[in-house]
Amino acid sequence: MNNSSIPWWMRIKVHFLLFGVTMSILPLFFLGYLGFTSVRQNLEKDIYAQNFEQVTVLAHELKDTFANLENSLTLTKPTSAYALVGKDKTLRQVILETLLQKDPLIEKIQVSDINYKVIDQISYQEGVSAPSPAAKLENIISPGTFPAISKVLYTHDKRPKIYLTVTIQDPATKRNIGYLQAQIDVNRIINRYDSLQLGEGEYIFFVDQTGNLMGTSDSFLRLHPDKIRDNAAVQSFLDGKAYSQGSEYKSLSGISVVGSYTSVGSPNWAVVIEQPTREANKPINEFALRLIIIAILIMVLVMILSIAFGLQVVHPIENLEAQVQQIISTGNLESHIPIESWDEIGRLVKSFNQLLNSLDEKNENLKNEKELLTTVVDGVGAGMVLLNTERRIIWWNSKFAEWFGDNLADSPCDQVVNVKESENVQLENGRTISVFVHEERRYFRQMYYNLSPDNPENAAYLLLLDDVTQEVEMEARMIETDKMAAVGLLASGVAHEINNPLAIVAAHCEDLLDRMNEEEPQPTTEEFKGGFKIVLEQIVRCKKITDRLLGFARKRSNEGTDLIDIAAASMQAVELIAHKAKQKQLEIKLQLESSLYSLGNENEWQQVVLNLLTNALDASPESGIIEVKGYRDGETINFIVQDYGEGISQANLKKAFDPFFTTKSIGQGTGLGLYVSYGIVLKMQGAMALESTEGQGTCVKITLPFHKAGD
Known part of the structure; x- marks a missing residue:
């Protein structure tokens, strides 16, 4: 295969590259993901912790601011308690002025008696002023608990303010003798955090216990203070949660922010810090960017190494492939x-x-x-041919070509092997067929085998033809020899049987001659007719006897097969040997069914029956019985010859079918009878079995295939 014909995705170089990239991406991806996740979590924790720390510091500072204000008011009480509630107005105003100047967060200070009636007051704008006679302290939360911080109140110009109220105690008895209330400017407190250093994009804002915005460093919240309650952190604070260490939510301006808050405690305010998520995640994004750049550089390096290594490995393989292709092309x-x-x-x-x-x-x-x-196939002496499923010739050996020619490719085997009488070449395995080869009759024994369909030639059958012409001719001569021997054995009996009618003919002729020689009385015409009639009958009788013998002895063609009636042909053979049975006073019992048709040669079948009956007659004692049975069993014909004579010993039983083996005396048998009969039965596609017990008799059983008349 040419290298250029290989798809790119199947090349080893591409596999090396993909392997290198995969092995660089997967570990980097998992390690980078784990590292990025861990770093991101840590950075988020740091951002949340930093924001929460800032709001916590601011809340503590606010709490300390109010604690300082309380201390400023409370520290004056032991020394100035009587002066604040006394009748010396000048001294009281001096103390109030001192307190007002001491802390710039205080806008106004009022002093009252135990019944909250304002005694005196001072403010930055108005200084010391006399209160109205009915003026009382207001905005006191939980009067029973001091110091008390009021709710956030708003002036007509939306400026927030609160009131811090403390008690004035008698230094001696520790009883409340009055109250001191300071009005505090919330804006001054909030403005102190405007210059606070915050992170990129961060801003803070303050809300009171009702969710009102008191101050912020964000311009959007300044313009939309009424929406502050929609803020997620404010809602959480109003729901009673004291703090949030950090969470991500949408701000009022619609952007994603990271926010934290905590309550001051006293007063009940909340300090909230928010930062846009994109600003908060800048360190994370920068880390991710650096990680991606490092990963890309590593992948590029791995790809370069993979390509270099792949080329280093593939180059020798390509050289090897080129050398192999050259070897294949040259062989x-x-x-x-x-x-x-x-x-x-x-x-x-x-x-x-x-x-x-x-x-x-x-x-x-x-x-x-x-x-x-x-060499073996050509020298084996048998014709071999391979056939396809349609029985056309694919291959043949030289012996087959010698018999039937060379141009045989794709020719029908039945036409090439021109079988006499249109016999099918592959009709029966092991059958001997007669074929004309070069105008000469030859006999072949055919054997065919079914082949596996996986062979490269797509051959379905192997047909072997073995030239058995000499064997067939030898077998024919042997059958003829056995027949002549049987004729010779029958000749004496036939001659004796002919003597009887000849004696009758001679007697009648001599009687007629004697009477003709006498003068009187001369034989009448009727007497001549009666004598000639008797002579003619005896001559016909002699002719029938000689015809049966000549018919059996006549040499017949053994080519092909005929449909023969086993019973009729067997009866004719019995008639040939009937005279011999009479001589030994033997009875031949016949039980033959009609229409027992089988394929074979009628003359040869008679020879089989004659051989079996001759052996039975020779083995049977005088006045014995020989049984001959013929019957059909399904598709099989059974033919049995049973005698009750001397039998055959077990030692001789094994050699009974051997040629020229006989237990008879010299001159009484050739030893070919059973051998020839066995061969004839095999030609008829039958089988022969011999059973014998010494002293009890012998049974010969022949089985033949049954054919219906007309097949």
């Missing part, structure tokens, strides 16, 4: 591929050279075996 198995290295590829080349040597040796062995097989 020179004796050539060798040069070894360029001693690594695995070098060892592969060495192994391939060893394979070439082995293939060369096997190729030579195959050539020798092919020559030997050709």
Whole structure:
């Protein structure tokens, strides 16, 4: 296969590249993913922790601010308690002015008696002013608990303010003798955090316990303070959750933010810090970008190494492929591929050279075996031919060509092997067929075998034709010899049987001659007619006897087969031997069914019956019985000859079918009877079995295939 004809996805170089990229991407992907996930989680924790730490610091600072304000007001009470609630107005105003100047977050201070009636007051804008006679302290939350911080209140210009109220105690008795209330400007507190250093995009805002925005560093919230309650952190605070260490949600402006908050406690405010998620995740994104760049660089490096390594490995393989293609094109198995290295590829080349040597040796062995097989097939003396499923010739050996010609490819086998009387060449396995070869009659024994359908020639059958012409002719001569021997044995009996009618003829002729020689009385015409009639009957009787003998002795053609009636042909054979049975006073019992048709030669079948009956007569004692049975059993004809004579010993029983074997005296048998009969039965596609017990008799059973009349 040419390298250019190989699809790119099947090339080893591409496999090396894909392997390198895969082995670089997968580990980097998993390690990068694990590392990125871990770093991201840590960075998110750090961002949340940093934001929460900032809001916590701010909440503590606010709490400390109010604690300082409380301390500022509370520290003056032991020394100035009586002066604040006393009648010395000047002293009280001095103390109030001192307190107002001490803390710039305080806008106004009022002092009242135990009943919350305002005694005196001072503010930045108005200074010391006399309160109205009915003025009382307001905005006191939980009057029973001091110090008390009021709710956030808003002025007409939306400025938030709160009131911090503390008690004035009698230094001696510790009883409440009045109250001191400071109005605090919330904006001043919030504005102190405007310059706070925050992260990129971060902003803070403050809400009171009702969710009102008190201050923020975000311009959007300043413009939309009424929407602050829709903020997720504010909602969580209003729901009673004291703090949130960090969460991600949508801000009021619609962008994703990371927010944290915590409550101040006293006062019940919340400090919230928010940062856009994109700004918060900048470190994470920068880390991911660096990780991607590193991964790409590693993959590029791995790809370069994979390509270089793949070329280093594939180049020797391509050289090996080129050498192999050259060997295939030239067919020179004796050539060798040069070894360029001693690594695995070098060892592969060495192994391939060893394979070439082995293939060369096997190729030579195959050539020798092919020559030997050709010699055997051509010299075996049998014709061999391969046939396809339609029984057309695919291959033939030289012997078959010698008989039937050379141009046989794709020819029908039945037409090439011109069988006499249109017999099918493959009708019966092992059958002997008669064929004209070069205008000469030859006999072949055919054998055919079904072949496996997986053979490369698509052959379905192997047909073998063995020339058995000499064997058939020898068998015919042997049958004829056995027949002549049987005729010779029958001759004396036939001559004796003819003597009886001849004696009658002679007696009648002599009587008529004697009476004709006498003067008177002369034989009448009727007496002449009666005498001639008797003579004619005896002559016809002699003719029938000689005709039966001549019919049996006449040489007949053994070619082909006829449909014969086993019963009728057997009766004719019995008539030939009837005189011999009479001489020994033997009774032949016949039980033959009619219409027992089988394929064969009638003359040969009579010879089989005559041989079996002759053996039975010779083995039977005088006045004995011989049973001859013929009947049909399904598709089989059974023919049995049973005698009750001397039988055959077990030692001789094994040799009964051997040619020229006989237990009779010299001159009484040829030893061919059973051998020839066995051969004739086999020709008729039948079988013969011999059973005998010494002293009890012998039974010969023949089975033949049954054919319906007209087949």
